[in-house]
Amino acid sequence: DTGVSQDPRHKITKRGQNVTFRCDPISEHNRLYWYRQTLGQGPEFLTYFQNEAQLEKSRLLSDRFSAERPKGSFSTLEIQRTEQGDSAMYLCASSRLAEKDYNEQFFGPGTRLTVL
Amino acid sequence: GDSVTQMEGPVTLSEEAFLTINCTYTATGYPSLFWYVQYPGEGLQLLLKATKADDKGSNKGFEATYRKETTSFHLEKGSVQVSDSAVYFCALSDWNTGNQFYFGTGTSLTVIP
Numbered sequence: 001d002t003g004v005s006q007d008p009r010h011k012i013t014k015r016g017q018n019v020t021f022r023c024d025p026i027s028e029h030n031r032l033y034w035y036r037q038t039l040g041q042g043p044e045f046l047t048y049f050q051n052e053a054q055l056e057k058s059r060l061l062s063d064r065f066s067a068e069r070p071k072g073s074f075s076t077l078e079i080q081r082t083e084q085g086d087s088a089m090y091l092c093a094s095s096r097l098a099e100k101d102y103n104e105q106f107f108g109p110g111t112r113l114t115v116l
Numbered sequence: 117g118d119s120v121t122q123m124e125g126p127v128t129l130s131e132e133a134f135l136t137i138n139c140t141y142t143a144t145g146y147p148s149l150f151w152y153v154q155y156p157g158e159g160l161q162l163l164l165k166a167t168k169a170d171d172k173g174s175n176k177g178f179e180a181t182y183r184k185e186t187t188s189f190h191l192e193k194g195s196v197q198v199s200d201s202a203v204y205f206c207a208l209s210d211w212n213t214g215n216q217f218y219f220g221t222g223t224s225l226t227v228i229p
């Protein structure tokens with residue numbers, strides 16, 4: 001297993017277009033998280049899945065954003081009608097179903113989105 | 117809500133200097149605390165962790181102690197190397213609130229020979 005993978009690594013799009021990113025977690029990991037990182041900031045939580053169920057969404061996740069994990073394996077994050085403010089690095093992370101007091105998330109390399 | 121406040125950078129040190137990066141947190145429960153590192157052009161990597169008060173996390177010469185009384189988790193290294201140049205993120209996660217991570221803003225470290 002080579003870790004969490006994300007595709008594409010870079011995406012340039014024009015304002016108003018839709019984009020979709022994919023994340024493949026570590027195979028035995030039940031939980032999958034999406035974060036957004038803008039320049040000079042730490043990653044900010046967007047949403048997470050436990051298996052195929054989306055359990056929490058941040059208020060950062062506007063109605064233009066949607067995430068799915070249909071079979072509890074890979075996940076997609078779609079942004080509709082992109083805006084320049086959506087330009088950021090989108091990070092995916094996965095973890096085992098957390099035991100109490102401990103949770104280690106493994107991060108993918110990210111997808112860098114540039115909206116022109 | 118939960119949050120992390122991290123010392124702002126950038127930090128520039130000479131090789132073999134002592135490093136401290138301050139991190140304090142606010143949490144309603146009993147979080148686990150982490151330091152992640154991001155080397156140029158690479159993804160986030162876990163550097164060290166501590167899951168309860170007074171635990172000390174350590175890795176690659178870096179250390180941090182979970183201090184509940186001061187709500188802190190400062191990162192230290194006795195002698196930095198050029199290869200330590202990276203961005204360091206303090207983070208917490210709380211099992212009671214879904215385990216999502218709350219990250220600090222990151223501290224950029226440059227070590228010069």
